[in-house]
Amino acid sequence: MIGDVQVRNRGTIGGSIAHADPGADFPVILTALNASFVLQSTSGSRTVAADDFFIDFYTTAMAANEVLTEIRVPLPTAGSGTAYVKLPHPASGYVVVSAGALIARQPSGSCALARVALGGLGSGPIRAMATETELQGKPLTPEVIAAAAAKAAEGDGPGGRHLRERGIQAPRSDRLCAAGDRSGSETGGEFKAVLVMRDRARLLSRTRTTDTNTIVF
Numbered sequence: 414m415i416g417d418v419q420v421r422n423r424g425t426i427g428g429s430i431a432h433a434d435p436g437a438d439f440p441v442i443l444t445a446l447n448a449s450f451v452l453q454s455t456s457g458s459r460t461v462a463a464d465d466f467f468i469d470f471y472t473t474a475m476a477a478n479e480v481l482t483e484i485r486v487p488l489p490t491a492g493s494g495t496a497y498v499k500l501p502h503p504a505s506g507y508v509v510v511s512a513g514a515l516i517a518r519q520p521s522g523s524c525a526l527a528r529v530a531l532g533g534l535g536s537g538p539i540r541a542m543a544t545e546t547e548l549q550g551k552p553l554t555p556e557v558i559a560a561a562a563a564k565a566a567e568g569d570g571p572g573g574r575h576l577r578e579r580g581i582q583a584p585r586s587d588r589l590c591a592a593g594d595r596s597g598s599e600t601g602g603e604f605k606a607v608l609v610m611r612d613r614a615r616l617l618s619r620t621r622t623t624d625t626n627t628i629v630f
C-alpha cells in the first residue's frame with residue numbers, strides 16, 4: 414500500500430522514479446522487473462536501464478533538460494513470478510526495508526532467471542547479485558533459497574557499496590522469510606521466490622539510530 418488516498422490517486426510512477434527517494438517502492442519494483450526509462454529532451458531521447466538510472470540519494474541519470482516520458486517493463490516469460498514485500502515505517506508507511514523479486518522457472522522447476530532488488534538499505538535500489546547467481550539454474554528448494562538469501566548482503570550493483578561500507582553482514586538463513594510464492598500458482602507447484610528478512614529489517618531499523626550502523630546476526 415502506497416501513501417494515503419490522495420497520493421495513491423494523484424502521485425505518478427514517473428514522479429516517484431524521477432524523485433528517486435531511497436525509501437520509495439517503485440524504484441525497487443522496477444529494478445527487479447528490469448525496466449528501462451525513456452528520457453526526452455530537446456535534442457532527442459535515450460533509454461536508460463533501471464540498473465543505471467538510480468545514481469544516489471534523490472539523484473538519477475536524468476539530465477536537467479530531460480523529462481521521463483516512458484517506463485518500459487519487459488513482459489515476464491511464462492512460468493515467471495514476481496513478489497514485492499516491504500517492512501513499512503509505522504508512521505509514514507515508507508520503506509524501512511523492502512525486497513522485489515522476479516523469478517523465471519524452467520519447466521523442470523529450476524530457476525531460469527532471478528532478479529532481486531532490495532530497498533531501504535542504501536541510496537537506492539540494490540541488486541542482490543550474489544543471491545541471483547546462487548539461484549540461477551538450481552532447483553528452487555528451501556535449502557537453495559536459504560543459501561541464496563544468506564548472500565543478500567553481498568549485493569553489488571547500484572548502491573551495493575553502501576551495504577559493505579556500513580559493515581552489514583549476511584543474515585542467518587533461519588532468519589529469512591520468503592517474499593512471495595506467486596510464480597508457481599499457474600502450475601500448482603509450490604515455489605518460494607526469494608527472501609528477505611523481517612528480522613534483519615527490525616535490526617536495521619534499530620541500528621540506524623546507533624553510531625555504528627553495523628548489524629550482527
Ligand SMILES: Cc1cc2nc3c(=O)[nH]c(=O)nc-3n(C[C@H](O)[C@H](O)[C@H](O)COP(=O)(O)OP(=O)(O)OC[C@H]3O[C@@H](n4cnc5c(N)ncnc54)[C@H](O)[C@@H]3O)c2cc1C
Nearest residue numbers: 415416420424425427428429431432437438480481506507
Ligand atoms: C503522504 C505520502 C505518503 C507516501 N507514501 C509512499 C509510500 O509508501 N511509498 C512510496 O514509494 N512513495 C510514497 N510516497 C511518495 C509518492 O509515491 C510520490 O510522492 C509520488 O509518487 C510522486 O509522484 P508525483 O507525480 O506527485 O511527482 P511530483 O511530486 O510531481 O514530482 C516529483 C519530482 O520528480 C520530478 N518529476 C515528476 N515527473 C517527472 C517526469 N516525468 N520527468 C522528470 N521529472 C519528473 C518533479 O519535478 C519533482 O522534482 C508518499 C507521498 C506522500 C505525500
